Amino acid sequence: MVNTSVSLCGVKLKNPVVPASGTFGFGYEFSDxxxxxxxxxxxxxxxxxxxxxxxxxxxxxxxxxxxxNSVGLQNPGIHxxxxxxxxxxxxxxxxxxxxxxxGFSIDEYVYCCxxxxxxxxxxxxxxxxxxxNVHNGGMSFGTLxxxxxxxxxxxxxxxxxxxxxxxxxxxxxxxxIAKACEQGGADGISLINTCQGLRLDLNKRKPIxxxxxxxxxxxxxxxxxxxxxxxVYEAVKLPIMxxxxxxxxxxxxxMMMAGATAVQVGAENLVNPYACSDIINSLPSVMxxxxxxxxxxxxxxxxx
Amino acid sequence: MKQSYLKVLTNEKLTANVCKMTLxxxxxxIERPGQFVNIAIDGLFLRRPISVCDVEDNxxxxxxxxxxxxxxxxSYMKGGEILDILTGLGNGYxxxxxxxxPLLVGGGVGVPPMYKLCKELIKxxxxxxxxxxxxxxxxxxxxxxxxxxxxxxxxTTVDGSYGIKGFVTDAIKEVGEYTYLYTCGPExxxxxxYNAVTTSGQFSFEERMGCGFGACMGCSCKTKYGNKRxxxxxxxxxxxxxxx
Ligand SMILES: Cc1cc2nc3c(=O)[nH]c(=O)nc-3n(C[C@H](O)[C@H](O)[C@H](O)COP(=O)(O)OP(=O)(O)OC[C@H]3O[C@@H](n4cnc5c(N)ncnc54)[C@H](O)[C@@H]3O)c2cc1C
Ligand SMILES: Cc1cc2nc3c(=O)[nH]c(=O)nc-3n(C[C@H](O)[C@H](O)[C@H](O)COP(=O)(O)O)c2cc1C
Ligand code: FES
Numbered sequence: 290m291v292n293t294s295v296s297l298c299g300v301k302l303k304n305p306v307v308p309a310s311g312t313f314g315f316g317y318e319f320s321d322x323x324x325x326x327x328x329x330x331x332x333x334x335x336x337x338x339x340x341x342x343x344x345x346x347x348x349x350x351x352x353x354x355x356x357x358n359s360v361g362l363q364n365p366g367i368h369x370x371x372x373x374x375x376x377x378x379x380x381x382x383x384x385x386x387x388x389x390x391x392g393f394s395i396d397e398y399v400y401c402c403x404x405x406x407x408x409x410x411x412x413x414x415x416x417x418x419x420x421x422n423v424h425n426g427g428m429s430f431g432t433l434x435x436x437x438x439x440x441x442x443x444x445x446x447x448x449x450x451x452x453x454x455x456x457x458x459x460x461x462x463x464x465x466i467a468k469a470c471e472q473g474g475a476d477g478i479s480l481i482n483t484c485q486g487l488r489l490d491l492n493k494r495k496p497i498x499x500x501x502x503x504x505x506x507x508x509x510x511x512x513x514x515x516x517x518x519x520x521v522y523e524a525v526k527l528p529i530m531x532x533x534x535x536x537x538x539x540x541x542x543x544m545m546m547a548g549a550t551a552v553q554v555g556a557e558n559l560v561n562p563y564a565c566s567d568i569i570n571s572l573p574s575v576m577x578x579x580x581x582x583x584x585x586x587x588x589x590x591x592x593x
Numbered sequence: 594m595k596q597s598y599l600k601v602l603t604n605e606k607l608t609a610n611v612c613k614m615t616l617x618x619x620x621x622x623i624e625r626p627g628q629f630v631n632i633a634i635d636g637l638f639l640r641r642p643i644s645v646c647d648v649e650d651n652x653x654x655x656x657x658x659x660x661x662x663x664x665x666x667x668s669y670m671k672g673g674e675i676l677d678i679l680t681g682l683g684n685g686y687x688x689x690x691x692x693x694x695p696l697l698v699g700g701g702v703g704v705p706p707m708y709k710l711c712k713e714l715i716k717x718x719x720x721x722x723x724x725x726x727x728x729x730x731x732x733x734x735x736x737x738x739x740x741x742x743x744x745x746x747x748x749t750t751v752d753g754s755y756g757i758k759g760f761v762t763d764a765i766k767e768v769g770e771y772t773y774l775y776t777c778g779p780e781x782x783x784x785x786x787y788n789a790v791t792t793s794g795q796f797s798f799e800e801r802m803g804c805g806f807g808a809c810m811g812c813s814c815k816t817k818y819g820n821k822r823x824x825x826x827x828x829x830x831x832x833x834x835x836x837x
Contacts, residue, residue, distance in 0.1 A: 314808045322594065334810070342813065342820055347801040349811040351639045358803060363810040363820070497801075507638060559804035560633065560640060562679070563596065 291576045292583040295329070295550055297528055298451035298476045300385050300412045302329035302551055305541060305584060306569050309532050309555035310335050310389035310415065310455075311360065315374040319558075320381040323566045330385035332479075332553060333374065335417050336405075338397045340366035350488040350497040355507025355534070356556055357486045359500040362391050362420070367401045375410050385412035389455070391420045395443050403447040414450050415530075416440065419457035419482040419504075431457040431482075434469035441473025453530060455479035456517075458510075463517045464524035471525045478521055479530040479553070481514045507556035510534040515547050522548025522589050536561075538568050538575040548589040594681050594806050595622035599653060601674045604667070607734040610659045611702065612668050613646075620653045622681025626688075626710035627777070627797055627829050630655065631805035633677040634663045640679065641667075642805055642824070644777070644797075646705035647712070653680075656705040656734070682805050683828050686710050686795050691719055692772025696794075698761050698786060700726040700778025704735055706797060710775055711742055722771060723747070724764045726782065730755035762789040774832070784837055794832045798823050 293304040308316070310332040319325050344361030364370065370388075378386065388411045392398035398416060405411055418431035418440055430436045441454055454470040456463065458481035470478055483504025488497045496502070514533025521529060531549030535541060536557040544552045557564040581587055599618035607613050623630075623645055630653070631640035641663040647654035659668050688710070695714055699707040704725050714721045724747045727733050733755055739746045747764040748756030757764050761778075762785050774794025776786055783796050800823040803811035807825030814821055816834040821827055 312804075312809060318807050342815060343810065346811075346813065348813075349639075349801045349803045349809075351637065354638055356638055356803060358809065358811060360810045360813075363813055556638075556803075559809050560638060562594075562804070562806060562808070 291573050291581065292585070293572055293576070295584055297413060297530070297551055300330070300451065302385060304329045304569055304572060305545065305549070305551040306565050306572070307332055307387065307530065307551055307553045308558055308565050309553035310417070312555040312558045315370075316378045317381050319562065322562050325382050326384060327569050328384055328565055329551060330387050330412070331378070331382065332387040332389050332415055333370070333378070334364050335362050335389045335391045336364050336367050336370045336401060337362055337391050337393070338367055338400050340364065340369065345499040347497055347499055348503070350503065352486065352488060352505060352507070352509065354509035355505055356559070357488055357498060357503035357505050358483065359498045359503035361500070367404050371404060371408055375408060379410050386410055387413045387415050387453075389415045389417055391417045393420055394424055395440055398440055399443050399447055402444040402452070406448040406450055411450065413453060414444070414448060415453045415455050415479055416444055417455045417482065419455070429457055429459070431466065432460050434465045437466050438469040438473040441470050441475045445474040451476040453477040453479045455482055457482045458513060458517055458533075459485050464520050467521040467525045471527055475527060477528040477530065478525065479532060480521060481510070481517050481533045484510055484513065506533065508534045508536050511540060515544060518544060518549050519547045519591075522592060536564065538571040541568060541572065542575060542579060542581065542587065545584060545587050546589070546591040548592065550588055594679055595619065597622070597678050597680050598675050599678050601670050601672050601676065602652065603672060604670050607656065608732050611656060611732070611734055612659065613654065613656045614667065614670070616653045616655070616676065616678070617651055620648050620651055620680055623648050623653070624681060625685030626713050627686035627706050628681060628683045629828065631679040631682055631802070632667070634666050637663050637666070639803070640805060642682070642802055644706040645709055647709045656702065658702045679805060683824060684826065686775055686797075686829055688713050688717060690773060690793070690795075691775070693719055694771050695719060695721050695773045695775060696724070696765075696768060696771035696790070697721050698724045698726070698774065698776040698778070700761060700782040701732070703776070703778030703782070703797070706777050707775065708735065708738065711739060711744060715742060715744070720744075722768050724749065724761045724768070726761035726778065728752065760785060762786060765789055787832060787835065787837070795829045796832065796835060797828045798830060799828065800824075
């Protein structure tokens with residue numbers, strides 16, 4: 290018997306496999322396909338204060354081993370998520386829930402985190418700092434250490450649950466951003482969000498995506514994500530959820546060896562709805578193959 | 594929704610760039626005409642959404658136009674290939690609202706879903722009339738298949754090289770009385786029909802998709818009944834809810 294369970298700031302996950310925000314709806318949609326209680330945790334769709342329709346379509350463009358999305362944080366708003374979506378997920382799912390929060394101002398982050406902190410069914414708050422800051426010419430919060438620190442401090446003040454800050458990879462030095470999270474009092478770090486990307490329609494001689502530039506993710510970004518997890522592990526002491534291009538149990542093991550305590554699966558769920566289930570099912574045999582008795586042994590082991 | 598591994602039985606050209614493929618396997622998740630399947634293709638990241646043209650017992654028929662990498666790869670399949678397909682996606686057409694004499698209008702590769710729908714309506718004792726719209730004679734397909742079902746079929750071509758010259762809307766006056774509209778085709782055609790028909794109806798839309806089963810919000814559209822996902826709450830919308 291191998292041990293696949295891990296712990297994130299005291300929240301116990303029966304395995305480190307977590308569907309990533311935005312690629313798994315509010316979770317319950319997948320309960321028709323397989324028993325979602327096999328999952329370590331679920332990170333639900335990014336939520337803002339007000340309901341949002343998001344960006345115009347087309348929002349999706351295919352790439353080699355990945356896709357660009359420009360959904361634009363479509364969600365029903367924090368109140369509907371608390372009153373309808375989370376209870377609906379709870380009816381079919383009893384493991385940890387990670388609530389992913391977005392905002393376009395510090396006030397909005399604070400408002401949403403304060404509200405979600407009161408929800409007993411939420412175990413971890415994941416703050417997505419990749420959103421554009423409306424008070425700063427639309428530049429992403431996550432690209433400046435001082436902004437990341439400010440958001441972190443502000444949400445930590447109004448929360449008691451573990452707060453993970455989710456980082457954008459579109460920065461010059463990920464370690465300075467990670468250190469800002471630590472400075473601000475974050476309990477953990479999730480990374481990476483999508484990489485900015487672009488595809489053109491050759492017939493129309495124009496971008497495929499209505500919003501032109503979107504977020505690139507999927508298998509192709511795995512080495513980039515792994516590198517960033519590696520760097521952040523060396524820079525800070527916080528637990529890490531590794532995200533980006535994960536598609537197999539081997540990828541999970543590799544992310545953990547680079548420093549992740551848990552691993553999120555995003556785009557792969559869209560093309561293989563059973564992706565997380567397949568990964569969880571093959572995890573024990575992959576662990577045996579690499580002589581891993583307990584996953585906790587391998588977190589960051591590649592740095593030794 | 595169900596993930597099925599279907600075996601390609603036949604794959605033949607209907608016109609220069611439109612192919613018909615039949616596949617065998619577990620298609621039990623397909624409940625209604627107008628639903629679609631999402632096909633994984635080796636070497637490509639996203640699946641390709643294609644409408645159900647027909648389904649009988651364990652055989653699925655699809656008709657696709659070769660427009661890019663995925664459909665080109667499909668066109669080279671010879672039979673015997675096993676494809677990973679998500680089946681039974683989308684809402685599909687509801688036949689209970691059709692009345693006695695529904696009008697079915699398909700444009701280009703919007704024609705295929707009309708076929709299974711036509712069969713279902715006939716089975717329910719209704720009398721469908723069918724209009725098939727194409728650009729030119731060499732692009733016409735499935736006229737005879739519809740005629741074999743015993744229904745009245747009008748074909749239009751934009752250049753007048755076959756059938757009625759003009760758009761599908763030019764054929765409506767030939768139809769006489771009809772009770773309801775079912776349609777699928779390019780958006781300008783849908784819009785023209787929306788303005789031309791006097792009855793209610795169901796319109797099938799296309800959008801670029803991430804997942805095809807409701808998880809990613811890649812395919813959203815606004816309707817009078819709220820935001821909908823074309824892949825899950827659609828692709829079929831009722832006339833009353835459409836916002837152009
Ligand atoms: C619900 C639905 C039903 C459809 N039914 C049919 C059908 O019965 N017959 C048929 O010929 N075509 C149908 N289409 C269109 C078909 O999905 C595209 O033509 C096909 O995906 C093109 O793939 P490709 O690799 O050849 O083109 P590429 O241009 O190489 O594809 C690149 C990407 O764009 C997407 N894409 C390109 N064109 C479209 C489009 N028109 N709609 C949605 N996504 C697109 C592809 O899926 C892929 O992700 C349907 C589309 C939808 C949404
Ligand atoms: C369609 C789509 C929607 C997403 N929505 C969100 C979101 O709402 N909040 C968020 O923090 N990340 C969102 N992401 C980013 C993913 O959670 C993940 O960080 C990223 O896609 C990298 O992982 P992957 O390569 O496995 O997809 C989204 C990604 C995709 C593909
Ligand atoms: S394509 Fe993912 S929700 Fe419709």
